[in-house]
Amino acid sequence: MGKEAKTNAMRLLERNKIPYEVLNYECDEFIDGLHTAEATGAPVEQSFKTLVMQGKSGQFYVYVVPIADEVNLKAAAKAVGEKSVEMIHVKDITKITGYVRGGCSPLGMKKAFHTIVHQSAAQYDKIYISGGRIGTSIALSPEDLMKVIDGAYADIIQ
Numbered sequence: 001m002g003k004e005a006k007t008n009a010m011r012l013l014e015r016n017k018i019p020y021e022v023l024n025y026e027c028d029e030f031i032d033g034l035h036t037a038e039a040t041g042a043p044v045e046q047s048f049k050t051l052v053m054q055g056k057s058g059q060f061y062v063y064v065v066p067i068a069d070e071v072n073l074k075a076a077a078k079a080v081g082e083k084s085v086e087m088i089h090v091k092d093i094t095k096i097t098g099y100v101r102g103g104c105s106p107l108g109m110k111k112a113f114h115t116i117v118h119q120s121a122a123q124y125d126k127i128y129i130s131g132g133r134i135g136t137s138i139a140l141s142p143e144d145l146m147k148v149i150d151g152a153y154a155d156i157i158q
Helices: 008-015 033-040 073-079 090-097 119-123 142-148
Strands: 021-024 048-055 060-066 085-087 114-118 127-133 136-140 151-154
Touching: 008 127, 008 136, 008 142, 021 127, 048 090, 048 127, 073 085, 073 151, 114 119, 114 142, 119 142, 119 151, 127 142, 136 142, 142 151
Parallel strands: 060 114, 114 151
Antiparallel strands: 021 136, 048 060, 048 085, 127 136
């Protein structure tokens, strides 16, 4: 089998000597996190999606939330000290993050944005996040994730 092409997320983890596991799944286009967890066999409660929002100030923020949950916009804004935040448009994802919809990882974006991880992640030994492209997930410890992102835990779901 050929050598796997690394994503920016994987390169960042390797540069920081952080252990991770890659889970690949068959997928040609965007599928939601629940289907991704089903495809990889990852536990739903330990699977997290990456959302990018823009605050009233114009700053961008990254939110890592359980795949089955919705973000509470008021709590998300409060967590980063903004009056309000709103989701960026799908068409802007690649321009802002360097990733495509369905393959957006909180690791290795074009810039390091302040990232809020839902507090439930802290209770697990391992969480599952996007690997930086459609068809790839990464499993790693939430503590290791926090080591390489500008992040904090907060209760940001409805």
